[in-house]
Amino acid sequence: MSDAVPSAAQIDALLHTHIAEYPDFPSPGVLFRDITPLLRDAEALRAVIRYWTTLIPEDxxxxxxxxxxxxxxxxxxxxxxxAGFIPARKAGKLPGSPAGLTYDLEYGTAEIQLPENSLRAGARTLIVDDLLATGGTAAATVELARRFDVEILGASFLIELDGLGGRGKLPGVPLSTVWTLDN
Structure with missing residues (x-):
């Protein structure tokens, strides 16, 4: 495989063929975007990761x-x-005394946690997830990371569903997305 960074057009074409859609999952009216086809294609995944690195802040x-x-x-x-990697986990998955934050979802509440002592004050930190939709989970992850007194450089997503208001939940947080879709 080439080490060259693919173009935005190449990534767009690749993702069109490597993201599966499942209507009415997990509930009626929701169109689920499944990244499994991308994950099982090593060359496609590597191309996406290589391209994605051009969208995020340095350092x-x-x-x-x-x-x-x-x-x-x-x-x-x-x-x-x-860079180092820190997992933001669902409640009850981390040992010790993790830092946690409960937040609202469209259908209830959830809690997200970070391992205790996982981030040092001032660390240059980027939040990453596969999908930005309504923004609740992303906003909670940013807020929780800020409790460690880190510098949030931004949040970056593989896919953004435009029109669901996710960006509005992240004011002042620089955002980047690999692929933007209409809701």
């Missing part, structure tokens, strides 16, 4: 990836840029 020290697909994409992205 990122840590990527915080949100469970679960933020782990799958954030870890190789961190590896590619030479």
């Amino acid at each position: 990122v020290e840590y990527i915080v990836g949100t469970e679960a697909r933020g782990f799958v994409l954030g870890a190789p992205l961190a590896y590619e840029i030479g």
Whole structure:
């Protein structure tokens, strides 16, 4: 495989063929975007990660990836840029005394946690996840990371669903997305 960074047009074409859509999952009216076809194609995944590195700030020290697909994409992205990786987990998945934040979802509440002592004050940190939709989980992850007194360089997503208001939940946070879709 070439080490060249693919163009935006090449990435657009690649993602059109490597993201599956499932209507009415997990509930009626929702169109689920599944990244599994991308993940199973090593060359396509590598091309996306390589392209994605051109969209994020320089000098990122840590990527915080949100469970679960933020782990799958954030870890190789961190590896590619030479940054550390910190998992933002669902409640009850971390040992010790993790830092946690409860937040509202469209259908209830959820809690996200970071490992205790996982980020040092002032660390240059990027939040990564697969999808920006309504923005609740991303906003909670940013807020929780800020409790560690880190410098949030931004939030970056593989896919953004335009029109669902996700950007509005992240005021003042620089955002980047690999692929933007109409809702």
